[in-house]
Amino acid sequence: MKNIKSYLQEHQERFLNELVELLKIPSISADSAYKNDVLKTAEAVKISLEKAGCDHVEICKTEGYPIVYGEKIIDKNLPTILVYGHYDVQPADPLELWTSPPFEPVIKKTDSHPQGAIFARGACDDKGQMYMHVKALEFMTKTNQLPCNVKFMIEGEEEVGSVNLSKFVKSNQEKLKNDIILISDTGMIANDVPSITTGLRGLSYVEVEVTGPNRDLHSGLYGGAVANPINVLTKMIASLHDENNHITIPGFYDKVENLTQEERAEMAKAPFSLENYKKALDIESVYGEAGYTTNERNSIRPTLDVNGIWGGYIGEGAKTVIASKAHAKISMRLVPHQDWEEITKLFAKHFESIAPKGVKVKVTPHHGGQGYVTPIDNIGYQAASMAYEATFGKKPIPQRSGGSIPIVALFEQELKSKTILMGFGLDSDAIHSPNEHFGVFNFYKGIETIPYFYKYYAELSK
Amino acid sequence: MKNIKSYLQEHQERFLNELVELLKIPSISADSAYKNDVLKTAEAVKISLEKAGCDHVEICKTEGYPIVYGEKIIDKNLPTILVYGHYDVQPADPLELWTSPPFEPVIKKTDSHPQGAIFARGACDDKGQMYMHVKALEFMTKTNQLPCNVKFMIEGEEEVGSVNLSKFVKSNQEKLKNDIILISDTGMIANDVPSITTGLRGLSYVEVEVTGPNRDLHSGLYGGAVANPINVLTKMIASLHDENNHITIPGFYDKVENLTQEERAEMAKAPFSLENYKKALDIESVYGEAGYTTNERNSIRPTLDVNGIWGGYIGEGAKTVIASKAHAKISMRLVPHQDWEEITKLFAKHFESIAPKGVKVKVTPHHGGQGYVTPIDNIGYQAASMAYEATFGKKPIPQRSGGSIPIVALFEQELKSKTILMGFGLDSDAIHSPNEHFGVFNFYKGIETIPYFYKYYAELSK
Numbered sequence: 001m002k003n004i005k006s007y008l009q010e011h012q013e014r015f016l017n018e019l020v021e022l023l024k025i026p027s028i029s030a031d032s033a034y035k036n037d038v039l040k041t042a043e044a045v046k047i048s049l050e051k052a053g054c055d056h057v058e059i060c061k062t063e064g065y066p067i068v069y070g071e072k073i074i075d076k077n078l079p080t081i082l083v084y085g086h087y088d089v090q091p092a093d094p095l096e097l098w099t100s101p102p103f104e105p106v107i108k109k110t111d112s113h114p115q116g117a118i119f120a121r122g123a124c125d126d127k128g129q130m131y132m133h134v135k136a137l138e139f140m141t142k143t144n145q146l147p148c149n150v151k152f153m154i155e156g157e158e159e160v161g162s163v164n165l166s167k168f169v170k171s172n173q174e175k176l177k178n179d180i181i182l183i184s185d186t187g188m189i190a191n192d193v194p195s196i197t198t199g200l201r202g203l204s205y206v207e208v209e210v211t212g213p214n215r216d217l218h219s220g221l222y223g224g225a226v227a228n229p230i231n232v233l234t235k236m237i238a239s240l241h242d243e244n245n246h247i248t249i250p251g252f253y254d255k256v257e258n259l260t261q262e263e264r265a266e267m268a269k270a271p272f273s274l275e276n277y278k279k280a281l282d283i284e285s286v287y288g289e290a291g292y293t294t295n296e297r298n299s300i301r302p303t304l305d306v307n308g309i310w311g312g313y314i315g316e317g318a319k320t321v322i323a324s325k326a327h328a329k330i331s332m333r334l335v336p337h338q339d340w341e342e343i344t345k346l347f348a349k350h351f352e353s354i355a356p357k358g359v360k361v362k363v364t365p366h367h368g369g370q371g372y373v374t375p376i377d378n379i380g381y382q383a384a385s386m387a388y389e390a391t392f393g394k395k396p397i398p399q400r401s402g403g404s405i406p407i408v409a410l411f412e413q414e415l416k417s418k419t420i421l422m423g424f425g426l427d428s429d430a431i432h433s434p435n436e437h438f439g440v441f442n443f444y445k446g447i448e449t450i451p452y453f454y455k456y457y458a459e460l461s462k
Numbered sequence: 463m464k465n466i467k468s469y470l471q472e473h474q475e476r477f478l479n480e481l482v483e484l485l486k487i488p489s490i491s492a493d494s495a496y497k498n499d500v501l502k503t504a505e506a507v508k509i510s511l512e513k514a515g516c517d518h519v520e521i522c523k524t525e526g527y528p529i530v531y532g533e534k535i536i537d538k539n540l541p542t543i544l545v546y547g548h549y550d551v552q553p554a555d556p557l558e559l560w561t562s563p564p565f566e567p568v569i570k571k572t573d574s575h576p577q578g579a580i581f582a583r584g585a586c587d588d589k590g591q592m593y594m595h596v597k598a599l600e601f602m603t604k605t606n607q608l609p610c611n612v613k614f615m616i617e618g619e620e621e622v623g624s625v626n627l628s629k630f631v632k633s634n635q636e637k638l639k640n641d642i643i644l645i646s647d648t649g650m651i652a653n654d655v656p657s658i659t660t661g662l663r664g665l666s667y668v669e670v671e672v673t674g675p676n677r678d679l680h681s682g683l684y685g686g687a688v689a690n691p692i693n694v695l696t697k698m699i700a701s702l703h704d705e706n707n708h709i710t711i712p713g714f715y716d717k718v719e720n721l722t723q724e725e726r727a728e729m730a731k732a733p734f735s736l737e738n739y740k741k742a743l744d745i746e747s748v749y750g751e752a753g754y755t756t757n758e759r760n761s762i763r764p765t766l767d768v769n770g771i772w773g774g775y776i777g778e779g780a781k782t783v784i785a786s787k788a789h790a791k792i793s794m795r796l797v798p799h800q801d802w803e804e805i806t807k808l809f810a811k812h813f814e815s816i817a818p819k820g821v822k823v824k825v826t827p828h829h830g831g832q833g834y835v836t837p838i839d840n841i842g843y844q845a846a847s848m849a850y851e852a853t854f855g856k857k858p859i860p861q862r863s864g865g866s867i868p869i870v871a872l873f874e875q876e877l878k879s880k881t882i883l884m885g886f887g888l889d890s891d892a893i894h895s896p897n898e899h900f901g902v903f904n905f906y907k908g909i910e911t912i913p914y915f916y917k918y919y920a921e922l923s924k
Binding site for chain 2: 029030031032090091093094097159160161187201203205207212213214215216217218219220221222223224225226227228230231233234235237238239241245281282283284285286287288289294295297298301302303304305306307308309310311312313314315316317318319320321322323326327328329331333356357358359366367401402403404427430431432433434435
């Protein structure tokens with residue numbers, strides 16, 4: 001691409017300031033208290049797409065938060081790229097662990113980001129990565145180098161399961177028609193080890209409630225004589241893994257894709273230091289399913305984790321009470337071929353079956369999605385690989401991610417097109433955690449790399 | 463006692479109003495936000511003792527909340543009764559489950575209290591029961607029928623372990639010198655089935671913290687590859703009971719007092735309907751240690767219950783996070799001969815020993831106390847039994863309680879005197895729960911019965 005480096009040089013400060021403004025809006029979709037901020041963010045995204053050169057931009061209403069759609073169609077005969085991203089963010093708590101306020105972006109240096117990183121909720125997931133595409137489009141339009149048609153679909157409910165996006169996609173197949181889908185909502189191995197995500201895990205997220213007595217009880221008068229919902233919940237959750245950390249839900253593994261020794265050997269080639277991994281997390285030892293390596297456990301194997309648990313007295317001091325109810329939020333990461341709705345049903349059936357007499361159990365599905373795999377012989381993957389090579393000077397490594405972007409599988413099903421996951425974040429960027437950040441280097445590198453994807457994809461499509 | 467019924471008749475409305483005023487002050491000792499209210503309550507108790515006829519009343523400073531001390535010494539040669547009670551209350555949460563605000567007392571009828579009950583936090587535990595003694599003293603002084611000396615010691619830290627009371631007792635043995643200690647902070651079987659508590663369980667209350675990774679992590683990227691502190695905590699807590707609901711802590715049962723078949727048969731005579739018990743709690747089945755009845759499980763057997771648990775995301779919606787830390791508050795009810803400090807050490811040692819690699823465990827003792835037994839051949843018990851017979855028209859049943867009043871064992875050790883537990887509450891009074899209440903009948907019956915205890919105790923002491 002002509003002048004990409006000089007254009008970046010000239011506008012980099014403005015690009016960063018624009019992103020900072022976007023990050024200041026607390027668009028937390030999980031918490032209705034932030035409703036107006038989420039809507040404000042959609043408005044800001046719409047304006048940015050117009051400024052970047054889209055011919056037509058609209059805010060599409062849904063039953064939940066709106067979807068910002070934008071397009072620039074230059075020639076019906078050229079291929080069309082659909083860019084997907086999300087403008088909503090994860091909740092910021094626990095706030096006390098942030099070294100600077102989550103919605104007051106600041107730039108600080110880190111070991112992985114010696115050139116500095118933008119610290120803010122959503123910096124990496126996904127406002128920062130989504131905005132790279134907006135700025136890449138700006139470059140291509142302003143310098144008349146846009147080689148194909150482009151459509152943007154930026155949603156506001158990714159962190160809560162994209163329920164309404166699914167409906168939107170199903171009912172707008174013509175509008176969203178495309179040849180390839182491009183998403184930057186994943187990571188790469190390191191700033192000098194580029195990688196492209198070729199697989200995603202599915203997800204089933206449920207909330208469970210265990211109810212014992214109809215009211216909180218005095219633990220002295222009733223302790224030991226009635227089922228304590230918290231003790232029962234811990235027993236039920238503990239029983240979901242056996243001594244080898246296999247998940248005990250009947251049928252859970254039935255459809256799990258088993259990789260060949262060759263595939264596993266190929267995976268094992270990705271640079272990885274267990275020592276650094278443990279050091280970075282300050283843990284003495286890793287933990288997980290017997291018979292699999294750390295990188296296998298968090299990518300090609302399904303998992304079950306409690307994401308939150310609460311019940312009884314959790315305030316200051318001591319209260320000798322037996323709670324009437326105990327709750328937990330539990331998520332399962334699924335691998336290709338596991339159907340999330342089937343797994344959710346298996347979980348509910350099993351969890352209800354293991355409840356002892358004396359308690360009532362309620363399982364409420366939150367959301368979920370299927371796993372996904374991109375074949376590396378797809379021209380979209382090849383175009384992406386060439387783009388990274390052009391800007392990083394080395395071929396990217398194809399990599400399975402442990403994360404989930406539930407709608408990717410849906411895109412394939414409804415829009416009949418593959419998705420290319422060009423992620424520029426790092427594992428150490430603390431997404432979903434306090435002090436989330438996104439490298440300034442990564443932000444600029446993304447803006448620089450994306451136009452090359454357009455270029456090579458257009459060429460390979462001829 | 464002459465005129466007790468007529469005196470009650472004449473002043474019952476005022477007695478109730480005075481109690482209501484006391485209940486309006488939210489004296490929650492566990493939450494420092496209520497500090498001024500706790501101190502205000504001490505002041506109110508002081509004034510009430512002066513009005514009731516104490517010659518000397520003082521607010522004794524401690525390192526925590528003060529102890530209100532009052533006395534009326536009529537004759538050094540007469541026996542001295544020490545009345546103990548507490549003016550602090552349990553936290554009121556969960557507030558949303560109260561049918562009326564916890565600190566705006568109202569009188570409502572219930573199945574167990576057809577004459578109405580006072581609904582407020584502390585109504586039964588222990589402001590209402592403590593205040594019966596103040597009003598009983600008022601009657602005896604105003605009608606010149608006080609048959610012996612009396613001392614009051616009303617503390618403000620019972621709900622948080624009476625740490626400073628212990629120091630106070632140890633350093634004021636002469637001031638607190640007495641022949642018998644009288645406490646109303648327990649219950650009776652029913653309004654037409656009077657009973658006296660002859661045993662209390664000990665208590666060990668600890669807080670545990672499990673720390674995994676040094677920060678919250680994305681459950682997709684790390685799930686299944688690192689120890690999830692919440693999953694680990696559930697496994698650790700679950701393992702504290704075996705399949706028979708025996709506690710698995712090594713040495714936990716070593717010193718447990720084992721009752722004879724005769725004693726257990728005697729206990730079994732107390733009227734009890736398992737059907738009504740389950741109905742009252744809306745549970746399908748009871749639950750507990752194999753080989754013991756419900757009444758044995760909550761009185762003569764030690765127990766372990768989680769009183770609170772928390773970790774991860776507990777807000778609205780879903781967050782796919784692996785928490786860095788998980789916490790629980792755990793209390794153990796102990797029986798005579800189990801030493802709470804020894805049990806606390808055994809718990810900590812065991813809990814730390816079962817932590818898997820990859821997590822750090824911290825156990826913090828909150829507070830505790832020893833169990834206690836009153837022999838029924840003690841003249842204090844006999845005087846109490848005669849007092850109930852005089853006012854209820856039937857002999858009370860001696861009963862072991864599952865609750866704990868840690869300082870009772872300390873009183874015996876430091877002051878060398880026995881404690882008589884004349885409790886007038888009912889199990890259904892929901893102490894420590896939303897909608898705590900105390901029967902108006904019980905309040906008046908207590909005021910009527912207590913003077914008889916003084917009378918018979920003085921006579922039996924001759």
